[in-house]
Amino acid sequence: MAQTKTICFANNKGGSGKSTTCANVGYSLSTLGKKVLLIDADMQMNLTLQFFDDEKSLEMAKGDKNLYIGVVEQKDLTDFVVPTEYENLDLIPSSTLMSGIEFQLFTKWQREFILRQGLKKIKESGKYDYILIDAPPTLGCWVMNIMCASDKLVIPVEASPWGLFGLANMFEFYEQVKLISPSLEILGIAITKASERKNYFKQTVETLSSLDNVRLLSSIIRIDSTVEWSQDNSKPVMAYKRTSRAALEYMEMAKEIMKYADR
Numbered sequence: 001m002a003q004t005k006t007i008c009f010a011n012n013k014g015g016s017g018k019s020t021t022c023a024n025v026g027y028s029l030s031t032l033g034k035k036v037l038l039i040d041a042d043m044q045m046n047l048t049l050q051f052f053d054d055e056k057s058l059e060m061a062k063g064d065k066n067l068y069i070g071v072v073e074q075k076d077l078t079d080f081v082v083p084t085e086y087e088n089l090d091l092i093p094s095s096t097l098m099s100g101i102e103f104q105l106f107t108k109w110q111r112e113f114i115l116r117q118g119l120k121k122i123k124e125s126g127k128y129d130y131i132l133i134d135a136p137p138t139l140g141c142w143v144m145n146i147m148c149a150s151d152k153l154v155i156p157v158e159a160s161p162w163g164l165f166g167l168a169n170m171f172e173f174y175e176q177v178k179l180i181s182p183s184l185e186i187l188g189i190a191i192t193k194a195s196e197r198k199n200y201f202k203q204t205v206e207t208l209s210s211l212d213n214v215r216l217l218s219s220i221i222r223i224d225s226t227v228e229w230s231q232d233n234s235k236p237v238m239a240y241k242r243t244s245r246a247a248l249e250y251m252e253m254a255k256e257i258m259k260y261a262d263r
């Protein structure tokens with residue numbers, strides 16, 4: 001039986017590559033024979049859309065088997081898991097209704113731990129090696145729920161001039177979460193959307209590698225238009241084009257994340 005590791009991908013900076021990284025690391029792990037559950041915790045539904053077309057995603061969002069309903073009704077989330085077309089890879093879809101989640105949590109008892117409680121049976125079942133959660137670009141009670149349900153945090157950072165802005169808020173928030181969920185650890189910072197030809201790429205790497213007590217993952221994801229094409233086709237990049245640069249880089253990142261997740 002697997003000892004399930006739960007890893008969330010969070011950064012309050014929008015567009016930093018959270019959903020893309022969560023989807024493609026998850027898919028890469030599944031092709032390595034690991035059992036993976038992906039959880040889409042963002043109202044934008046990007047993780048859901050990476051695996052299902054618009055029509056199917058909206059059908060799930062409007063139905064009663066999405067994460068929003070499961071959390072608001074404080075259900076065991078086992079019943080909310082849907083299989084993807086890929087072996088070893090399941091998903092709990094999101095809903096656009098997620099936009100109201102903060103308001104819904106407000107009146108709940110122990111409101112930071114609703115997601116942890118909802119995932120308890122899934123974790124105890126040992127069915128999955130990894131649960132990967134895609135967080136929205138916010139820092140509120142819902143993201144606190146996501147972090148409190150996780151063992152490890154990966155922070156995707158876009159190698160762009162504004163990519164580092166707000167990272168200090170992220171670390172402060174993490175320290176707050178540690179007060180109520182002390183076992184949470186930062187697995188590492190993942191550089192995404194990098195262009196080695198640009199000066200700020202070097203700067204980003206230098207700044208991030210000089211941070212104390214935070215690991216910078218050595219695997220880096222560069223800009224690759226195949227990523228967008230794969231998303232347009234509702235497929236992880238490796239299933240869309242196995243030999244693409246992004247597919248190979250995400251596989252390397254998945255292996256590195258696996259190495260540190262199990263420590």
Ligand SMILES: Nc1ncnc2c1ncn2[C@@H]1O[C@H](COP(=O)(O)OP(=O)(O)OP(=O)(O)O)[C@@H](O)[C@H]1O
Pocket residue numbers: 013014015016017018019020021042044046135136137192193194221222223224225227228231246
């Ligand atoms: N390696 C890449 N090459 C090219 N485009 C990429 C790459 N990674 C991500 N993108 C694009 O960048 C945009 C932002 O990526 P993504 O949605 O994964 O970020 P996010 O952090 O989840 O955003 P949000 O904060 O809105 O949830 C998307 O349009 C995606 O297609």
Ligand SMILES: [Mg+2]
Pocket residue numbers: 018019020042044046134135136
């Ligand atoms: Mg996203």
